[in-house]
Amino acid sequence: MNVIQCAAKGIREATSRPKLVLVLWAFNILVAGLGYVVFLRAFGDSAGRGLPVQDLTRAADMTAAIEFLTSQGGGAIAELIVVALGLCVLYALASVFLYGGILQTLIQKGGGWRFSEIFFAGGGRFYGRFFRLEIYALALWLAAGLFYAFILTIIDFNYRDLANEQTALVLTVIRVLLAIFLVFLIKMIRDYARILVAGRDSREVLGSLLEAVQFVAKKPLKTLSLYYVLGLVGWVALIFYKLLGSTFPRTSTAAVVAGFLLAQVFIASRGWLKVAYQASQGRLIGLI
Numbered sequence: 001m002n003v004i005q006c007a008a009k010g011i012r013e014a015t016s017r018p019k020l021v022l023v024l025w026a027f028n029i030l031v032a033g034l035g036y037v038v039f040l041r042a043f044g045d046s047a048g049r050g051l052p053v054q055d056l057t058r059a060a061d062m063t064a065a066i067e068f069l070t071s072q073g074g075g076a077i078a079e080l081i082v083v084a085l086g087l088c089v090l091y092a093l094a095s096v097f098l099y100g101g102i103l104q105t106l107i108q109k110g111g112g113w114r115f116s117e118i119f120f121a122g123g124g125r126f127y128g129r130f131f132r133l134e135i136y137a138l139a140l141w142l143a144a145g146l147f148y149a150f151i152l153t154i155i156d157f158n159y160r161d162l163a164n165e166q167t168a169l170v171l172t173v174i175r176v177l178l179a180i181f182l183v184f185l186i187k188m189i190r191d192y193a194r195i196l197v198a199g200r201d202s203r204e205v206l207g208s209l210l211e212a213v214q215f216v217a218k219k220p221l222k223t224l225s226l227y228y229v230l231g232l233v234g235w236v237a238l239i240f241y242k243l244l245g246s247t248f249p250r251t252s253t254a255a256v257v258a259g260f261l262l263a264q265v266f267i268a269s270r271g272w273l274k275v276a277y278q279a280s281q282g283r284l285i286g287l288i
Helices: 003-015 019-046 051-059 062-070 074-109 115-124 127-159 165-200 205-218 220-245 254-285
Strands: none
Touching: 003 220, 003 254, 019 074, 019 115, 019 254, 074 115, 074 127, 074 165, 074 254, 115 127, 127 165, 127 205, 165 205, 165 220, 165 254, 205 220, 220 254
16 A cells, blocks of 8 residues: 555544544643643742732733743742653653554454543553553664764764855754654654554564564655655644634634634644554554
8 A cells, every 4th residue: 555545544544533533632731731720820939929920920921921930040940840841751651541542442443342441441551561662762762862963973074164154054954854854763663663562462562663663664765755744734734723823813802712712623633643643654554
């Protein structure tokens, strides 16, 4: 099956599973809301409860809030950084569960099971295996980091004496694109490893990761093309969201509500895209 067919398969699968997309939307809203509340609370505790501060908090003027927190000797902003890192860790741990639920839902067909039973059973069933996969994948992140540092060393050694601004700009773009490529490559390999574990109900996590690396190495054109085709869909959704959102004047309650609803649709689209990725890549490797 070619790349376009796999992408179309993944998009159909994601579109046909609104409950799954709804769960992912709710998870993102929960995390975003928690982060928002933590930020405002920390800001309020740092600034006190004077009337101007309350007005600023209600207005959610984040630029002014960050400026104030930074001016408090670094203590408030350091606390926020710790909290933000904690939220990132919690998000990563919860994402491990979500991937198990997504793949179990995509793989298991029929049987009379309800969606909630399949999703939560999959999240629990594969949690330990997917968590170990993240640990093993650290070796890939390390290898990618060393490779990136090696390429940067070569670039800096050969072009360090050049003062041409145009050349410097091109080299900066190359650095950024290489970093993005390596990050997406590792994420893609992890996707295939999860699919191998879930699709075969395998406990050989390390073996599945190595097999995923081998699969990507054997079919680099197909795997990368599929990944970036779906990524393009995500970028189109983002551009559409930005363009449509810019048309709301924010001068009336109706416009604010419409903008809020549009934001929720965009957040849901990110969950939909995550499902499409798993389904299309599973189709390419022959397990979904």
